[in-house]
Amino acid sequence: GAVVSQHPSRVICKSGTSVKIECRSLDFQATTMFWYRQFPKQSLMLMATSNEGSKATYEQGVEKDKFLINHASLTLSTLTVTSAHPEDSSFYICSAPLRGTGGDYNEQFFGPGTRLTVL
Amino acid sequence: GQNIDQPTEMTATEGAIVQINCTYQTSGFNGLFWYQQHAGEAPTFLSYNVLDGLEEKGRFSSFLSRSKGYSYLLLKELQMKDSASYLCAVSDSNYQLIWGAGTKLIIKP
Numbered sequence: 001g002a003v004v005s006q007h008p009s010r011v012i013c014k015s016g017t018s019v020k021i022e023c024r025s026l027d028f029q030a031t032t033m034f035w036y037r038q039f040p041k042q043s044l045m046l047m048a049t050s051n052e053g054s055k056a057t058y059e060q061g062v063e064k065d066k067f068l069i070n071h072a073s074l075t076l077s078t079l080t081v082t083s084a085h086p087e088d089s090s091f092y093i094c095s096a097p098l099r100g101t102g103g104d105y106n107e108q109f110f111g112p113g114t115r116l117t118v119l
Numbered sequence: 120g121q122n123i124d125q126p127t128e129m130t131a132t133e134g135a136i137v138q139i140n141c142t143y144q145t146s147g148f149n150g151l152f153w154y155q156q157h158a159g160e161a162p163t164f165l166s167y168n169v170l171d172g173l174e175e176k177g178r179f180s181s182f183l184s185r186s187k188g189y190s191y192l193l194l195k196e197l198q199m200k201d202s203a204s205y206l207c208a209v210s211d212s213n214y215q216l217i218w219g220a221g222t223k224l225i226i227k228p
Contacts, residue, residue, distance in 0.1 A: 034216075043206065043220040044162070093161050106214060108152075110161035 006111030021079045023094030029074035030096035038091045050077040084118040123219035130225045139192045147212020154206040202226045
């Protein structure tokens with residue numbers, strides 16, 4: 001199956017610093033990538049849709065100036081958490097859709113996730 | 120509004136069978152997905168249903184009834200490694216995934 005990588009897998013930073021998370025589709029091109037956040041014991045929450053060559057689409061309640069998304073190429077999207085605070089500590093996961101084999105649907109391939117801890 | 124409901128937690132015995140239910144109310148429907156997520160890891164794809172009926176894949180099967188807005192994931196011959204959260208997600212009219220909160224499945228020996 002398709003592979004999506006994410007880097008770093010874990011990051012600890014001080015409050016007020018910025019953190020960049022990379023999401024790459026390794027063996028396929030993705031014009032769209034999704035960024036999710038997951039707090040402990042909760043489901044995935046879609047933060048934004050990253051579009052190659054255009055601006056990202058943010059979900060209601062997600063601050064676009066705080067969570068900067070850049071979809072630089074067909075295989076790379078980055079999420080930068082600016083001026084991170086302890087409440088931003090979470091598990092951040094990216095995914096990229098790919099048409100499923102034998103069907104007319106888009107299967108989501110997920111990156112391994114990034115555990116962000118802001119002290 | 121859009122809503123996906125599934126039980127918060129279930130417990131089953133190794134070797135047994137367990138059924139995890141999911142009901143949904145969404146604006147449009149373009150398929151229902153089941154994902155498995157182990158603690159601290161990203162979700163992995165299990166199944167996709169867009170037509171009514173049962174899809175079988177090894178020990179796992181998934182069922183869909185569009186008229187009832189209902190699906191279930193059936194896990195047979197449970198193994199300890201099946202202990203995980205199982206997420207139900209529906210693709211709405213915009214092909215955006217709407218996620219359930221997940222069902223934590225605990226397998227006991």
